[in-house]
Amino acid sequence: xxxxxxxxxxxxxxxxxxxxxxxxxxxxxxxxxxxxxxxxxxxxxxxxxxxxxxxxxxxxxxxxxxxxxxxxxxxxxxxxxxxxxxxxxxxxxxxxxxxxxxxxxxxxxxxxxxxxxxx
Amino acid sequence: xxxxxxxxxxxxxxxxxxxxxxxxxxxxxxxxxxxxxxxxxxxxxxxxxxxxxxxxxxxxxxxxxxxxxxxxxxxxxxxxxxxxxxxxxxxxxxxxxxxxxxxxxxxxxx
Numbered sequence: 001x002x003x004x005x006x007x008x009x010x011x012x013x014x015x016x017x018x019x020x021x022x023x024x025x026x027x028x029x030x031x032x033x034x035x036x037x038x039x040x041x042x043x044x045x046x047x048x049x050x051x052x053x054x055x056x057x058x059x060x061x062x063x064x065x066x067x068x069x070x071x072x073x074x075x076x077x078x079x080x081x082x083x084x085x086x087x088x089x090x091x092x093x094x095x096x097x098x099x100x101x102x103x104x105x106x107x108x109x110x111x112x113x114x115x116x117x118x119x
Numbered sequence: 120x121x122x123x124x125x126x127x128x129x130x131x132x133x134x135x136x137x138x139x140x141x142x143x144x145x146x147x148x149x150x151x152x153x154x155x156x157x158x159x160x161x162x163x164x165x166x167x168x169x170x171x172x173x174x175x176x177x178x179x180x181x182x183x184x185x186x187x188x189x190x191x192x193x194x195x196x197x198x199x200x201x202x203x204x205x206x207x208x209x210x211x212x213x214x215x216x217x218x219x220x221x222x223x224x225x226x227x228x229x
Contacts, residue, residue, distance in 0.1 A: 046222040109164035
């Protein structure tokens, strides 16, 4: 049974960098059949795709966030990470990590973690 | 890239059918066979209900069905039940290694 678990600070100051890690169990992030990605959901709003990483090291980002986002893999520990720089209050959201089929179908989600941006 | 357009709300009585639309453009929904639908209960992670426009993952009741016409995808829930009350989100692959979501639709079972 695949499980994904987000971890990281729940509060980040404006202009700083948000950093989250997704630990994966029950499956390998080196599996070439999947991407590993991040999706966020501001309170009371819809979902927003942030980006994803592939076992080859390739990364793909939402164009609207691309200048501030870095997604990376740690295959030795079977986890992947998100960094979002220069955050503002608009980046306050529940952040989900996810397993993504090559067709960009998300079949597994983490439970989500709320990150608030506030001084 | 703009998000996909969904109605904010939809409703139906138990046993009825309801259809939720998801409208994009010829660059996303219109060009993609990779349209998905997710169900989300409050405070919970989304759950995949439909993928590749009309396919159902194992375990999803056949009361849920998906279709697409032109730039609009649709999710139909037949035989509405109380536990179908949730938010529903559509997504589409965009052929530049991107993905976009709709704004979500709150389905109320009256």
